[in-house]
Amino acid sequence: MTAPDPRTLPPPLRHRLARQLRGMQDAPDPDLEEAGWLDAAGRFTPEAGSLFGVDIGGTKVQSVLTDLNGDVVADIRSETPSVGGDAVLDLLASHLSQMMKQTGAPLLAAGVGLPGAVHPVTGELDRAPNLSGLAGCDMRALLTGRLGVPTAVENDVNFAALGEVWLGHGTTSATMSGGLAFLALGTGIGMGLVWGDQILRGALGAAGEAAALPIGANPFDPATHSCGALESVVSGAALVADYRASGGLRFGQTLREITRDTSADPAMDAVMDRLAQRTALAVLAIDAIVNPALFVFGGGIGSQPALLERVRTELARAMPHGMPVPDCRISQLGNRAGVIGAIRAARLMFADSLSK
Secondary structure (H helix, E strand, O other): OOOHHHHOHHHHHHHHHHHHHOOOOOOOOHHHHOOOOOOOOEEEOHHHHHEEEEEEEOOOEEEEEOOOOOOOEEEEEEEOOOOOHHHHHHHHHHHHHHHHHOOOOEEEEEEEEEEOEOOOOOOEOOOOOOOOOOOEEEHHHHHHHHOOOOOOEEEHHHHHHHHHHOOHHHHHHHHHHHHHEEEEEEEOOEEEEEEEEEEOOOOOOOOOOHHHHHOOOOOHHHHOOOOOOOHHHOOHHHHHHHHOOOOOOOOOOOHHHHHHOOOOOOOHHHHHHHHHHHHHHHHHHHHHOOOOOEEEEEEEHHOOOHHHHHHHHHHHHHOOOOOOOEEEEOOOHHHHHHHHHHHHHHHHHHHHOOOO
């Protein structure tokens, strides 16, 4: 079946298609069905179009190609090029070229999540040490030109929050109206804040930089200035150092390697208790300011059930009388939250293009 062309739609139908793309639920529309965009159930047809989503991390690049419903058609995971810059852009173009061979639907938009702050107005990248050569570049313009379609660009954890709202824990009406905070704990710590489809970015794109919270270390100590006070004590490397300093003897260079051994380990218990208390303090600080309906934990460390239970225990101990304990859960989308959020942003960008 031939893919429908949005340019041939009359303006009223383009407007309805845009609303359908922004909507959180499928709804039948006979006119859009006749035009080839929807099926009888109100879902987008496979031929309607493709979306490209990317999550660029410090160590890996995960790319997916989906239909307009967000159903994955193809996915690729590669190591992040250590040289950064053009090598990262070349890798994205290669991923896209490989995956487009698996569909006959046209590419309509893309979304790319980056491990840094993206200025909400200029699109310039900041605080991205793993992407050397790209700092200060207008990433929206750069990626739109390289990929050949309108491209949404955001901090990677912002996209994880957006993905969780769309297809994860955030689909309830309470979360849609009350907001969701996504806390990613792994190599470092980051946070994304989303209300409905609106990402809370701040003036410079740095809203959610939980790494800088003055918890667990002295923010006036120059040793914490490169990563932030909280991150200096909860990053993966900091936790391994804490474990060794606590007398931990298990084999492993990373926390994931160390925790493969599930036998009793007082040193690891002490590390996890300290991590849970510091994470709970971060949740309390965030809740006091923005009070989201839901906190979602992700990342290699944040997704551990044992940590979540400890955090809930610490929160119950710390909450002022009469205040409910924040609702905290592990990401329903796991390590795909970021790319699913990138797909959601791409779909919204395509919707916006229909209104122009």
